[in-house]
Amino acid sequence: MRRLKRPDLPKSERRYLEGRQSSVDTxxxxxxxxxxxxxxxARQTKTLKSVLAVLQKMMGKRERCMYCVDSHGADIEHFRPKARYPQHAFQWANLLLCCTECGRLKGSQFPMLGDQPLLIDPCAEDPWLHLDFDPDTGNLTARFDIRANDWSTKGSKTVEVFMLDxxxxxxxxxxxGFRRLSAVVRSALAKDVINEQALFDELNQADDHGLLGWCFGRTGQTIAPFSDLFQRHPxxxxxxxxxx
Ligand SMILES: [Zn+2]
Incomplete structure (x- = not known):
């Protein structure tokens, strides 16, 4: 998963969504x-097609799904399902991009703990606070939360719902994706001097799945070749x- 920054919508799209939401509320x-x-x-309108295009642009050239960050994001997804939360149906902050498989797996599921959603919204928080990655299997798993001395509940639920393991x-x-990032780091380590900006740009370009957030997080620090970069070129x- 990738931490995402949600851009502002163009004025006409924003106004259209506000109008539809107000009509839904009434x-x-x-x-x-x-x-x-x-x-x-609404989905058949030009305006919603343009909203979809904004979401797809957020996910780069391959327009990847915001949940699995692997398959093509084909449709607008309601983070809070519209049937249960019609008050969020046309809210920009509730709209994500989703592939067919993630959409099918999520269905109308939206687990909650009190008033807190138990699925990760990558536009609202860093997914790697809740997720871990296993380079040996390629699977995503829940992150172990040292303070709570337990696996992240949000990470566990997200992995379970989208079957990310x-x-x-x-x-x-x-x-x-991990192999590509590792190759970039290894080639930088082979040089005498590391150009920090060039290294970062190259890593960023190679990062199809948002794994840099994991590689430069606490767990990634301990895995070669990122651990070598951490020790030799702090x-x-x-x-x-x-x-x-
Ligand atoms: Zn997906």
Missing amino acids: KQALGALDIEKEWKS QREAVAAGYQA AAWAFCSKAL
């Missing part, structure tokens, strides 16, 4: 809301870590 108050119908009619194609994608390490 209909809901009157007990006359058919949210599926509302979304279906059981999808072979996704795991192969992450492993290939300034380059700090530069990349800060630039992320």
Whole structure:
């Protein structure tokens, strides 16, 4: 998963979503809301196509899904399902990009702990606070939270719902991504002097799956060749870590 920064929507798209949301809120108050119908009619508009394009642009040239960050993100996804949370159906902050498989696996699931969602919203927080990566299998797993002395509940639920530890194609994608990042670091380590900015740019370009957040996090520090970079070139390490 990748930590994402949500851009502002262009004014016309923002106003359109606000208008649709206000209409949904009114209909809901009157007990006359058919949210599926509302979304279906809006989804066919040029404005929603342009909203989809903004989400796809956030995920680079390959327009990857925001949950698995491996398959193509084909459709607009409601982080809070629209059937249960119609008050968020047209809110920009609730819209993500999702592949067919992640959409199918999530369905209408939205586990909560009190008022806290138990799925990771990559636009709202750093997924690597909750997730870990296993370079040997390519799987994503829940991160062990030392303070709580337990696995991250949010990480566990996210892995469970999207089956991020059981999808072979996704795991192969992450492993290939990790190999590319490792190759960039190894080639930098072979040089006498490391150009920090050039190293970071090259890593960033090779990072299809958002793994840099893990590589330069606490667990990644202990895994070669990132551990070598950390020990032998602490300034380059700090530069990349800060630039992320
Ligand atoms: Zn996906």
